[in-house]
Amino acid sequence: MPKTIVEVIDLKKHFIHRQGLFSFFKEHQHYIPAVDGASFYLKENETLGLVGESGCGKTTIGRTILRLEKPTSGKIIFDGRDITTLPTDELRQLRGEMQMIFQDLDAALNPKMHVRDILSEAITVHHRISDAEVDRRIRELLERVKLKKSKLSSFPHELSGGEKRRVGVARVLSVGAKLIVADEPTSALDVSIQAQVVNLLRDLQKQLALSYLFISHDLRVVELISHKVAVMYLGKIVEMGLSDRIAKNARHPYTHILWSSLVEKRSKETGQKAKSIHVGRWGVFDFERPTAGCRFAPRCPIYESKGRPTICIDPATEPQLREIGEAHLVACHFPL
């Protein structure tokens, strides 16, 4: 029975919006609820895909889990240990096991260091290792991420996009990562290179029993690589379940809209979901003042078609995640 590598319980991250000179003293500061109560768990050797539009909080969840942001409330349990309020020095020891691949390709790479330095620094973070051993490990890493040895003496700006991504992955592996939060790992890459990186990530998962929190807006890749998928909207998880279930049998209106927006022409197999939902014109949603109750209501066609029932917008009856199928959770009063 594979163990749970990370569990998140009612995690909240609110960003305080400071305004003015005396914002230190304001009692009730204006805040942005970037993540507003997310709960899920991830097992070993498993990939959880996290999807949603920009601004929905998926990147913030990833960063908060790794304690790059301080959680406002809730619990993060990593490998059995509660790390929500763990002090920094103890946290640093654990850091090796939970790592992040950043959206920006240049993120992890100090432009003044060459690849060899970048990797050897990562290898020797937690232990003192002999030079020969460092060499051996670097060679091993290069083989794993399929990077040419000649690239060791290059600087980051001399590398192509795909190569930068590989160095980033190698760096993360060299500290002994067990959980990897991958934030849009393929977005900045060309289509033909994206396939390489996706294949690489799958290989690595098989070889090293890694767990991924795969954050992306590319729904097809998420569907391909994930075991489970969680759909986020304005800081809340609105649906979560096995990836093919979510893709083909979405129960939350937002999920359905997301997946049907895949501009697909080639395949004829999309005949499953014949229900066409007419969505009105998109407006701009004001994140800073989310609507009370269900956050999706202003854009929800079901809400419209049912004559705007109060149950959807009453804060007391805000839809919570509940199970409606095998390992399938939805937060909606009128699931499809």
Added chain:
Amino acid sequence: MKKYSQISGEISEFSELPFWKKADVVDLVYVGYGLLIVALVVVSYILGSFHFLPRDPQDIDLQLMMAPPGTAGRLLGTDFMGRDMLSRLIVGIQAYFLPGLLAIVVALCFGTGLGVLAGYRGEKFETVITYFTNLVDSFPRLVLILLVIAAFKPDIYYIMLVIGLTNVPVVASLIKGKIQFLKQKNFIEADIALGLPTRTIILKHILWHHCRSLLIIQATLGMAEAILMETSLSYLGFGVQEPTPSWGNMVQSGANYFMQGKFWPSTAPALAILFTILGFHLLGDGLNHILEGKRST
């Protein structure tokens, strides 16, 4: 018509040109001259400390007053009391070299410390430190120095301390700005995520890799300023007193002889001041262009 031509043969995989190919001729000249001046100053300082001088700087020879350069073996002539100009100029460096270093060290250490705190920790630290540095910045430097002289004694080291402290805001805001710029690039965050200790991140990644050129440039400018300050004060009579030579007081005492048409006793040290300060400034400027400005991103 602009002409572009490609070299035949292999095009290198790497794009780093050695800096002498990348840099402007002008910048190289600046840096070359500046380094020459630095070398002269350092050598002179060493010679002066061990008294390896051509002649005794205090040796008065009334037969040879205000002699032009080359007379009787005095390479740079003599001053109004027949003392060897060259030896006096060399010894004059003692007046500002170590004090100048003090000013530089103070400015860089405290400036870097505050800058790192403000830039790295951010938020409250940044607000407080920015207010504080703005405050220090707004003090008129000369007034402060005169206050120090009046309150304590006209010790050049005290004065250099003040100069160092008043330069702290400049260094601090440069370092802070650099760190804030780097933070946007995400790799500081990636380092934290990796588990690197804060000490390593700050010292190695930020300061050594990205700030060292900045700090070197600030050091050159600091020395230029120290020289100017010391010579000005000595000229005004507040610094080094006669008969100990300082370039400033040499200009001062030589000024009396202008009416007699004897320009050399004043001009020689004045030129020394000019060329030395110019050297440090050009060094700083040239290095700035080469290391910071024309860099290929």
Added chain:
Amino acid sequence: MTTTPILKIEDLRIYFYSHSKQAFIRSVDGVSLEIAKGETLGVVGESGSGKTITALSILGLISARPGVISGKVGFQSDRIQKNLLQDLGDFVKLTARDGKIMEVSKDVAGWERNVERVMSRVRGREIAMTFQNPKSSFNPFTPVGKQITEAIRLHTSTKTEQEAEERALAWLDRVKIDSPRLRFDNYPYGLSGGMCQRAMIAMALASEPSFLIADEPTTGLDATIQSKIVDLLVELKCEIGITTMLISHDISIISRLSDSVAVMYGGTVFEYGPAKDILSTRFESKHPYTAALLASIPSTKNIKEKGYLQAIEGDVLDTINIPEGCRFYSRCNRVTEKVREKCERQEPDLRQTEAGHNVRCWLYFD
């Protein structure tokens, strides 16, 4: 092509110079394309393929040096007819060694003056362009509506400010922006990415051009907004039927909008022909690059089986180091023994295999 095409690009070459490597970046290295009236040409390619540079050069917007060095861009609309790169030869002198251009002498200032002269009545009025970053393509200090009316008054025969405003509002409504009156007075920072893109399309079309270039109209937008923009473009295409050059790396968008497709790689066109043939999974004579590109996108089959994606080995071509033979040879997975030597030594020409279908590959020539 029986009718004269609206746009005909012939052997276009655009080089840039890298001082640190002392070599040319051959961004566009001999591109020839044609677009017929009313047609939508989709240009597909990855980074470094030269597609955006080609589009920018049509409007004379290349500012880096040396820039355009050879070629012809013939433009013919109802109102004008000219070579947009006329007199290029007067300003450029090329020297080649071993068949490769190694030296370029160009009177940059003179050429820029020439471009301004030639393009002054063409930009916006005859050819309009929408750009990749909608937010940064607008003037941040002027309300969006004002920018549209400015374009209308400049390029059409609208007389009064009143009339221009009415037209602008009508166009904003047509691109399905919500609350057009409100958005008219908004500044660009107040609009989301999707709305900015719509506004930019409105501005481009309100000037009533004969030809539209759309550069990555959906990149950077959320998935749901992307499909809305594509729906809009399809609608506008049916309603107005404007000749369009659509540039994108997203094949799904190309397939929904294009009549013909040109596949670019490393500065050249690898394949060109009707969209329904090139992009369908069943069509046979496809360039190995096109085939591999289409195969590397997760298909429904891939996803169902949770199989591996068919990635193309190697990295995208670095346009400084152009190899001797075919540009795709080092990554190609369909090289046979019969053509291996040719692929390695000599670059194939773009030749026609069937009616209207051109491929640049040795596999198809005998």
